[in-house]
Amino acid sequence: MLEKTAGSNETKTYLPSIYSLTLEQLQDWMVEHGEKPFRATQIYEWLYGKRIISFEDMTNIPKSLREKLAEQFTITTLKTLVQQTSKDGTMKFLFELHDGYSIETVLMRHDYGNSICVTTQVGCRIGCTFCASTLGGLKRHLEAGEIVAQVVNVQKALDEQNERVDSIVVMGIGEPFDNYDELIKFLKIVNHPKGLHIGARHITVSTSGIIPKIYQFAEEGMQINFAISLHAPTTELRTKLMPINKAYPLPKLMEAVRYYIEKTGRRVTFEYGLFGGVNDQIEHAEQLSALLKGLKCHVNLIPVNYVPERNYVRTPREQIFAFERTLKKHGINVTIRREQGHDIDAACGQLRAKERKEETR
Numbered sequence: 001m002l003e004k005t006a007g008s009n010e011t012k013t014y015l016p017s018i019y020s021l022t023l024e025q026l027q028d029w030m031v032e033h034g035e036k037p038f039r040a041t042q043i044y045e046w047l048y049g050k051r052i053i054s055f056e057d058m059t060n061i062p063k064s065l066r067e068k069l070a071e072q073f074t075i076t077t078l079k080t081l082v083q084q085t086s087k088d089g090t091m092k093f094l095f096e097l098h099d100g101y102s103i104e105t106v107l108m109r110h111d112y113g114n115s116i117c118v119t120t121q122v123g124c125r126i127g128c129t130f131c132a133s134t135l136g137g138l139k140r141h142l143e144a145g146e147i148v149a150q151v152v153n154v155q156k157a158l159d160e161q162n163e164r165v166d167s168i169v170v171m172g173i174g175e176p177f178d179n180y181d182e183l184i185k186f187l188k189i190v191n192h193p194k195g196l197h198i199g200a201r202h203i204t205v206s207t208s209g210i211i212p213k214i215y216q217f218a219e220e221g222m223q224i225n226f227a228i229s230l231h232a233p234t235t236e237l238r239t240k241l242m243p244i245n246k247a248y249p250l251p252k253l254m255e256a257v258r259y260y261i262e263k264t265g266r267r268v269t270f271e272y273g274l275f276g277g278v279n280d281q282i283e284h285a286e287q288l289s290a291l292l293k294g295l296k297c298h299v300n301l302i303p304v305n306y307v308p309e310r311n312y313v314r315t316p317r318e319q320i321f322a323f324e325r326t327l328k329k330h331g332i333n334v335t336i337r338r339e340q341g342h343d344i345d346a347a348c349g350q351l352r353a354k355e356r357k358e359e360t361r
Ligand code: SAH
Pocket: 128, 130, 131, 132, 170, 171, 172, 174, 175, 176, 206, 207, 208, 209, 227, 228, 229, 230, 271, 273, 302, 303, 304, 305, 306, 307, 348, 349, 350
């Protein structure tokens, strides 16, 4: 593939990542190239079981096939630029993509295991007024293989500590439903028993509310956890916080969520960021309770994380608890998100897609 490198006029060839192929696609590739389909499973074992990064190391694969693969694919296209560990054990990775852009991935430590937060786009075009990821707009979508590579690279770092990535949250930079097809491929690859085999129930996808994709996602038949960034109990307030509410207004969003729950039988999570003085009053908690009454759902309250370019302030602790109590009083399941990785800017909404060229300027 010929392409231009970000920010320069240089043209270079780049081979797509083999991580972008589902097992079925790799089997088809084998057949098309006169090979036996079982080779695909063997290769998956090398890629995701042994996590090798060179075709040459695939010792049970005939040399001719290894050469053919190396002519058409690379394995990983990510280069680790920075790896930081926070006081609480949270790790943040800055990866460079083949075209010079860079993305961030975070690994969080919980008592129930290690959870990786992956990025799906370089930047974001949704424009939420509180989020750092959208500040520079959208540069490009990630390919499935670039999302898979984040998990493999972090797993390789954990291999050194004999630990594993137990769960995935698709909550890094970008709007996953704005890059839908690659997202679905990514989910199939990491979920596959011959791949990284991360159980669907250990994977969560979060969206700002692209309604047509919610209907589509309901038909995928995957047992993936699903979260909606709600942030406001009324459509007027939601529009102020999230411009996407103009195209996909709250009443229609709730209709889509209801359809999703009915179709899948699964509980959804609503993320509700508490922005001081904006949406964090008891009155809002009452409105939110009324909106969600009777729905099979869970609310995750996220105290706002500081973003220098944004003006939002934190809700005082007592008020956060009062908000939580109000929801509980109405029988709504609610938790307050534990904050991690503050000292390395790895918390929700603080990730930013930096172009390396800009960083070094
Ligand atoms: N684009 C997807 C995935 C991002 S998930 C989505 O909107 O759902 C990250 C979560 O953190 C979202 O709920 C997002 O709205 C929230 N968030 C963004 N900026 C934040 C901030 N400054 N403080 C707290 N939460 C924030």
